[in-house]
Amino acid sequence: MSTEVKPLPVHYSLAAGAIAGVTEILAMYPLDVVKTRFQLTVGKAESNSILGTFKSIVKSEGPAALYRGIIPPIMVEAPKRAIKFGANDAYKNLYKRNFGFRDSQGLSVLTGVSAGATEALVVVSFDLIKIRLQDKNNAGKYKNTMDCVAKIMQEEGIRGFFKGMEATIWRHAVWNGGYFGVITGVRQALPEPETKQGILLKNFVCGSFGGTVGTLLNTPFDVVKTRVQSQVHPPYKYNWAIPAIVRIAREEGFSALYKGFVPKVLRLGPGGGILLVVYDLVTSYMRKHLL
Structure with missing residues (x-):
């Protein structure tokens, strides 16, 4: 089965990425709330387990708190995921056309990093609003999203x-580079499927591996980004990403750089698979019916 596919126009890639992103966020968002609570905890947490944190949030704040702050991510999810895939495709075509690159794992990493940095410029403000709404310390401070703004x-x-712009660029560039780079490597390692179900399974496996590795690589930058964006009044404890990583490791231990890793990887591992499967389903439909 040939792996060569006709490149999609950028606007189709953007639309497919948007649909994939909204699907993923609706399925996985409560884990993001738990992740943020873990990352903002300095010292001993009320609960070290995901289930315990879920129960604590529901008991003290109500079930709706598991979706607190979801409006900003949904508002930005379409352009965010659209850029993740659309810009990745655009950068790939750019590097191949203008710089002579060929399809390879190295090109996938390069295009992923480039798309991630581009994505960060769009999402930083929406992510900051989401963090402020998810922060338990801000319970009661904001009536709703617009009041927070x-x-x-x-x-x-x-x-x-x-x-948190700089930390956001690090976070997205590292995740995207790992995600798309691993997808290429795993695709090359796995046998070529012969059925539509096999293709979907292979895409889910590739996306899940990519999401897991991307999360492993970028979690320290995510912890820093969350801490930076939660700060309201100076003097600020955290500013630039690398010095903040060093400070957190020194004051709280290296493991603090991976606070929230488990709920994050539970979201972005399977979430990465969902993204890739939905994206490929939508783009396949577009190639068949719209081109």
Whole structure:
């Protein structure tokens, strides 16, 4: 079975990425709330287990708290995932056409890093709002998403919405590079499927491996990003990503750089598989019916 497929126009890739992203977030969002709670905890947490944290949130804040802050991610999810896949395809075509690159795992890493850095520029403000709403310390401070936006503007100005930009670029560039690089490697290692079900299974396995490795690589930057974006009033304890990683490791131990790793990987491992399967299903439909 040939692996050569006709490149999609960028607007089709963007649309397919958007559909894949919204599907993933609706399925996996509560794990993101738990991840943020873990990452913002300095010292001993109320619960070290995912199930215990779920129970604690529901008991003290109600079931709706598991979806607190979901509006900003949904608002940005379409452009975010669209850029993840659309920009990845666009950068791949750019590097192949202008710089003579050929399809390889190295090219997949390069295009993933490039797409991730581009993606970060779009998502940083939405992610900051989400973090503020998910933070237990802000319970009762914000009535809703728009109230959170208004108070950030009032207290921190327009620059406040771009807090954590550098850490966000690191986070997305590293994750995307690992994700797309691993997908290419696993695809090459696995046998070529002969049925549609086999193709879906292979894509899910590739995406899950990619999501897991991407999460392993970028979690320290994610912890830093969450800490940076949760800060409201100076002096700020965390600023630049690398010095913040060193400080957290020194003060709390190396393991603190992986706080929230388990709920994060449980979301982004299978979530990466969901993304790839839905994206491939949608793009296959587009190639068959729209081109």
